[in-house]
Amino acid sequence: MNKIFLSWRMGIILPVVMTMIGCAAVDTVTTVATTVGEATGAISREQGESIRKSTTAVSKSLEDFTPEQEYYIGRTVGAVVLGKYRPLADAKANDYLNKMGQTLARVSDMPELFDGYHFLVLDSDDINAFATPGGHIFITRGLIRCCRTEDALAAVLAHEIGHVQLRHGMKAIEKARMTEALSVLAQEGGKSFGGREVAQLTQAFGGVISDITGTMINNGYSRSYEYQADAASVSILRRSGYNPGALTDMLKVMAGQIKPGGSDFARTHPSPRDRIDELKESGQSSAGSEPPAVRNERFTKAIGHLL
């Protein structure tokens, strides 16, 4: 083997390896490309091993959590939310919310979750809403009061569905925690866990829950996540036949009701005015037709007593 020949092969193989790293099937591609490199002698076996290991580590990410695991994370995140906000045991309102919410979720980019989407009214005057990675969605009476029509309420539910489909809750998990949890998961592969692993996982689980609830309840998502969820809401409204301008309508009412410096939305969300501006700038505030009377009648019938 002469040196020039070796560098020629390195020149071809390494860029290919690097380009392929950007692809979806990272593991497979890198393994094959690395094996090619080894077979032709362009890289040593040790180098090959090291490329394989680091790629495996990088690809351990959100995708490694199954919908089943997101569901169990969601249940506990939801239970923590319900420790802070009382549920409203109002069968009529909750039934209406679930019919509307599940109809909206059906046309989202993520219509299927491990156990589907579920909606619940919270008995609080705060203006607030939460969505867990498992599809448990909560909305306060205070936020329902910002909705003058079924279309406006649909905009609120669709915004929360947007957080689920964009996996914002899962993205709130800190990097170190993610690595910790996934390294426990990777230990045993297809075998089942023993008591020690369950204890380790339970500890990681507790950490994941506090990362997510800390962001969701106390600090709020980033402005860009909120704008993304607004964009998702408009697209869901449009697909389902609701007025896509209803989100802007709701935000205008909210702007008049929100208390600056309050403990709710004001602290964890960009101001309604900023969200309206963002929707306008991205061309998503265009109003559709007025909702039919029957739609507003059923809205008043189902939740008029909460307004």
Add this chain to the structure above:
Amino acid sequence: MFRYLSIIVCLALSGVLFLNAPAEAQRVMSVQVKEGQLRATPSHLGKIVVRVSYGDRVTVLEERGDWKKVSLWGRKNQGWIHNTALTNKRIALKAGQGNVGTSVSRDEIALAGKGFSEEVEAEYRKSNKNIDYTWIDRMEAMKVSPEQMEKFIVVGRLALRAEGGKP
């Protein structure tokens, strides 16, 4: 020698590209939701042909947008199911099932109940007795049937044929 090696490299790289190519005819996938439905038409309002459960293996017969027409592994029933209810991974319901550790690599297996699971929730609840799951269970029990959903859409003059998925 030079030409010979470049042919090897080219063949190997085209192999890489083929590995990346989408679905061959007999692609087998797994149901990754607790309860799924195979429907007569590619729509969430389509008539349910047969119910499928977590871990069921299905063979992909046809694709249309975000929907796949599949048949239940080893059975005659066919129907449409949304992409997001399926995974390429094989889901082993118990350790040792589904050729775990033999022909299939670790990353292709998702062991049901492994990771953050019912078992981990139970452990977590032991040390966090103040957290109450009553209403989580209650809200999960609030179901909407396809008939109720269709009525909600029709009465509210919403879009009946609308479907989700990335444009």
